Amino acid sequence: MNLKSILLPFLLIFSFNVFSQKIEKISIQGLSNLSRGTLLSNLPVEVGDDIPNDSMQSIIYENLLKTNFFESVKLKIDSSTLFVEVVENPVIKYFDFKDYKDNEVLNDEIISDIKDNFNLNNGKIYSKSNLDKLIKQLKVLYSNSAFFNTQIKALVNIDERNRIGIELIFDEGEQALIKTMSIRGNKYFEEDDLLDVFDIGEPDFFLINYFTEKDRFSKPLYKAGIDSLINKYVNEGFLDVSISKEEVNFLEGSNEIEIFISLNEGTQYKVGEIVFTGELMGINPQVLREKIEINDGEIFNRSAIISAAKVITKLFQDEGYAFSKTSLSVKSEKDSDLLKVILDLKQDAKIYIDRINIEGNHRTQDNVIRRELNLLEGAIYSKTDLNDSIRRIKRLGYFSDVSYEMQRHAENNDKIDLLISVTEQKTGEISLGLSHSNATGASVTAGISQNNILGTGNTLDARISNSDAIEELSFFFKNPHINNQGHSLSYGFTDKTTNASDLDASNYVLDESGFSLGYGVPLADTANISAELKLSDINLTCGSSLRTVDEIVQCNSNDNSDLTTTFTYVNNSLNDFYFPTDGTRNILKTTIGLPLGDFKYYRFESSYVDYEPVLNDKILKISSRFNTGAGYGGDDLPFYKRFYEGGSSSVRGFDFNSLGAKYTSTGKPKGGELSWINSLAIGAPSKFVGIDNDNMRISLFADGGLISEKQSSFDLNDFRASSGLALSWLTPIGPIGVHYAIPLIKKAGDATSSFQFELGTSF
Secondary structure (H helix, E strand, O other): OOHHHHHHHHHHHHHHHHHOOEOOEEEEEOOOOOOHHHHHHOOOOOOOOEOOOHHHHHHHHHHHHHOOOEEEEEEEEEOOEEEEEEEEOOEEEEEEEEOOOEOOOEOHHHHHHHHHHOOOOOOOEOOHHHHHHHHHHHHHHHHHOOOOOOEEEEEEEEOOOOEEEEEEEEEOOOOOEEEEEEEEOOOOOOHHHHHOOOOOOOOOOHHHHHHHOOOEOOHHHHHHHHHHHHHHHHOOOOOOOEEEEEEEEEOOOOOEEEEEEEEEOOOOOEEEEEEEEEOOOOOOHHHHHOOOOOOOOOEOOHHHHHHHHHHHHHHHHOOOOOOOEEEEEEEEOOOOOEEEEEEEEEOOOOOEEEEEEEEOOOOOOHHHHHOOOOOOOOOEOOHHHHHHHHHHHHHOOOEEEEEEEEEEOOOOOOEEEEEEEEEEOOOEEEEEEEEEEOOOEEEEEEEEEEOOHHHOOOEEEEEEEEEOOEEEEEEEEEEOOOOOOOOEEEEEEEEEEEEHHHHOOOOEEEEEEEEEEEEEEEOOOOEEEEEEEEEEEEEEEEOHHHHOOOOOHHHHOOEEEEEEEEEEEEEEOOOOOOOOOOEEEEEEEEEEEOOOOOOOEEEEEEEEEEEEEEOOOEEEEEEEEEEEEEEOOOOOOOHHHOEOOOOOOOOOEEOOOOOOOEOOOOOOEOOEOEEEEEEEEEEEEEEEOOEEEEEEEEEEEEEEEEEEOOHHHOOHHHOEEEEEEEEEEEEOOEEEEEEEEEEEEOOOOOOEEOEEEEEOOOO
């Protein structure tokens, strides 16, 4: 090895150190609003680094522009100094939207969200590219809402301090309305049945269309309708159905459009056989096959198969396989309309519940929630028990929202923690004050009414009231869980004087004082029965108009005792307290005036309500109420124990308690020994003033019913009916309801009231 080869590497290293240049200084020009530190933090080089080459200068340039802080960037190197010259983007001084129609497409909340999404709020750094993207998004919003000719103009103004003001000027134009909509190529379904799957279409009757706005074209709703159309065919076995042509044509000289849809139905398939593959965990396939209510050879119904797959999955989930999955696939045979349906089952480890945690209950005690759970820590997971537990918590009425989350252990995949989240709501009130109403006159009230007193789950209702018509002192307490078996105990007393003449009713004064004691026992998870004994002292003073009525024999004796026993059966499977979407509630109540008292009578009250999900997010509510009562042993039903109907909780559109026979002398309602009320309603979550609210429901309803003075005088000619629109809203101060009803069946002399307001209502 010669000397040259030894010295060469050292010479190269020496020459590199001598001739490589370093940044000794960074000079920044053009800053006005931003700090020098902000710019330096976005530079990928610093003092002491090598002078950047061309590729590194390109990286510096791109890094600075990506911040959106700068309109332009220039780099220059002179000796060992890096010069950075920038032109800053201005700071947004104001950003206003002008000349748009509020709540047509935009409102304050949507505008605020759009500004946030594109980082264009006041005080932020302006970016032209972000403004361009925002305007493009706005045009999409308007186009989706059928404002196809909307023009948006941006006016900008930059002041001497490099602050920018932005105004977006809107010329929305007219919204496109659907004049005609037709479907071609259909053979299996009628055209009207197919058009019904769309939420948009030809206008309804003008009064209904005012609320539904069905003729307003919307791209998202149109596409959703196309999907529903395809699903309708697929659920009848037409797996090859397709849309061959779509046309949305503007009519010249108007804002109206015509829609034409052409489709190919294809082959209608039938079920050849259904087989199960995968992990059956020892369950006989025939047991699983029985869960599917489709026989071989029947038309293939995808929805029914998917529903059955969910049932099968839930069967395994109830056995502890919380993460069980069932996938569906089909195979068709060549030149055949028969399908082989394959359900593939996959199981994971059997799951045990480690911890159950509850959050959000700032007032309600943990044990009040835990006693509603059908699940225990350490037990095997069950989907049914979990769903039933969530329903039971919702039915308490203490919470506006109840949800759950399963958190699987990373170290033990056979264990989960269950997190139950609740949102508490107002469950009572404390009142103290002066008031006046047309019904009761001036009054002084003080009281407390609480269904969840001090978060214990107990009910307390205590009040003092003094008005022209009513003087009342009352107390009621109920503990729904006095033991581990879920037995309940209640007791209370009342002292009340009612001057009915001041209530615009019959002329009598009723003094009633007494106490009650009740006990309840659960019969099943959703059912319970209770009994109550009540003793009251009754002092009745009748006016002259009542004393002239022959049947009011109770007025002849004004000092009596009333001893009653009441049996109540409740079966409640509703999935929510205020806004159920599924389930039923049945109540049977029998009250008997015992012979040890001075009144011998009975009252039987029954009610039924059923909620069923229909038409996507719509809920069908069917309710019925039948009440009857009479005396026995030669006695009559006390007239103040009769049933009264009419008003917001009865047949809406008629005055409160106004239905039925009237006293000839006063024209006041008599009430009756029998009443029968029915209601049919369809409701959905509403969008009110541009805000989607899960705690608000709007519904169309039809009410009908009658009341008979005597059981023996039941007459369908006494039937009354109404229909209308209702809004139910769960507010921070409690539930309220607004009803507008039009009487459909009425008679001369009926007292009607179309608009009614109600506190404590629910859909």
